[in-house]
């Protein structure tokens with residue numbers, strides 16, 4: 001790739017995340033094109049991509065790597081409403097894209113209503129839930145690798161699975177989605193139903209990063225969970241384990257386990273990233289003690305001290 005355009009780098013006092021807490025970035029650059037992203041990779045091959053910050057906890061003393069935000073042509077889309085094909089930049093806002101595809105009478109993405117994300121963040125995490133996952137609509141994904149080379153992955157090569165993908169480590173730039181032409185009114189009605197479900201089951205108005213943990217697959221039966229699914233080999237909601245362990249409302253300073261949905265940790269004024277990490281450690285310890293299940297974090301933690309959880 002021909003690298004022409006250098007991104008403008010500044011520092012960021014606070015990386016904007018849905019938790020509304022945490023540290024900043026020593027170096028931050030909006031990037032508008034794949035060429036600029038390639039130039040940013042030359043500057044720091046270990047750079048981090050900030051999506052919508054909806055699944056992200058940034059440690060209180062921030063990060064040293066270059067943080068980039070995908071904008072401009074990397075956040076734009078074209079929609080072919082007749083064939084149902086959407087070409088979209090990874091920096092595009094998923095809820096806005098959902099509204100637009102629904103408006104144009106395309107079915108599919110309405111199943112992801114109420115999930116805050118950039119398209120790139122949603123692809124990397126294979127965002128989804130009760131009504132579907134983004135991978136169901138993916139035809140192919142375009143990305144740059146850490147040496148700035150263009151990579152195209154067909155759906156079958158992107159290793160999508162429950163809340164993960166084989167895109168980890170790549171810098172996703174765009175994707176093609178296949179949606180289904182449908183009656184716009186019917187699609188809008190389904191979106192409303194999905195949103196209504198989310199509003200009653202999750203603390204949408206509070207500051208959180210959505211589900212803190214992935215739903216674990218059990219390696220042993222748990223009889224006292226009184227849930228027919230709590231059998232070896234089955235996936236159970238992490239929130240159920242946290243709730244039944246009596247941890248709803250457990251708090252460290254201004255961070256607490258939500259009373260509405262036990263897999264959501266919510267922050268109030270004065271909370272720190274350190275408080276979230278201490279609460280995660282405590283919840284993990286208590287669920288392990290009570291049920292013998294080691295919870296796996298879904299929330300990504302950015303820290304200058306360890307790089308273990310960076311996709």
Ligand SMILES: Cc1cc2nc3c(=O)[nH]c(=O)nc-3n(C[C@H](O)[C@H](O)[C@H](O)COP(=O)(O)OP(=O)(O)OC[C@H]3O[C@@H](n4cnc5c(N)ncnc54)[C@H](O)[C@@H]3O)c2cc1C
Nearest residue numbers: 051052053054055056116117118120121122127128172210
């Ligand atoms: C209120 C609320 C409700 C939620 N409900 C759901 C839900 O129902 N289902 C669900 O799955 N999730 C849910 N989430 C979590 C979140 O919406 C998803 O995980 C989403 O996919 C995060 O996308 P993002 O763009 O915000 O990623 P970020 O949080 O910005 O980043 C997450 C990780 O993805 C990486 N990343 C982002 N963009 C790129 C890119 N272009 N290339 C490479 N890496 C990239 C980042 O570097 C980071 O490591 C919820 C969150 C909130 C706050």
